[in-house]
Amino acid sequence: MQQLLHKIWSQTFQPMLSRPRRLQVAALCYRRDKSGCEVLLITSRDTGRWVVPKGWPMEGKSSAESAAQEAWEEAGVRCGRFEETPVGRFEYDKRLNNGALEPLETLVYAIEVQELRDDFPEAHERTRKWVSPKDAAEMVREPQLQDLLRGFSPS
Template identity: 80%
Template sequence: MQQLLQKFWSQTFLPMLSRPRRLQVAALCFRRTDTGCEVLLVTSRDTGRWVIPKGWPMEGKSSAESAAQEAWEEAGVRQGQFDEAPVGRFEYDKRLDNGTAEPLETLVYAIEVEDLRDDFPEAHERKRNWVPPQEAAQMVREPQLQDLLNSFRPS
């Protein structure tokens, strides 16, 4: 009986309670240097931890264009080259102001930075740092994003 109840709980009832993950988009901003590739990390506004620019899809923009807009607002990337296809994805739970967690799926778009500005919408709220992808992987918390950074090799 206990096994039957566990099976019912895990296969029927629990999935009905689980909310689907909301979609976010993110920009994996990078530049090529003489020693290889560097990616741009920014601090989050709330905790100050290292993240990549990300946010919600925007009406009238593709997911890649929305990611590029987030790169401008959060990191000062004014212009860059990007594809419409994501280079990866990661999942995480966003802590809301009321203490609950919202499950999110984030599509990641690589953007090769062509123009970086010091004056951008969130400049007074964030710090930025260029680091090699493997170092960036050690600085972020999300395991799937760590994996994506460790394997990132722009073509």
């Protein structure tokens, strides 16, 4: 009986009561080097864990342009080439200030870094680090982002 109730809850009622995931955009900033490529990770402002620049879509900008804006504000990427098509997506739960979790879906846009500045809006709040995609996958927490990084190879 308990299994039946759990099945009814998880397959019927829980999906009806769940809020849809809100959309964020992220920048997978990279540069090419002799060994292939490196990606740019930054620390989050609250916990200091390694993440990619990300944020909310911006009015008047495409999702890719919004991701590029986040790359500037959070990582100092002043100029970069990008496509309007995401290279992937990942889901995670963001912990809000009140302790609640907000389910998010994040579209990821690859940005080839052409200019990186040391003076950018959040420079005093974050640390940056260039690493291989494989190392980056070990540094971030989100499993789907880890998978994306492991398979990342810009053409």
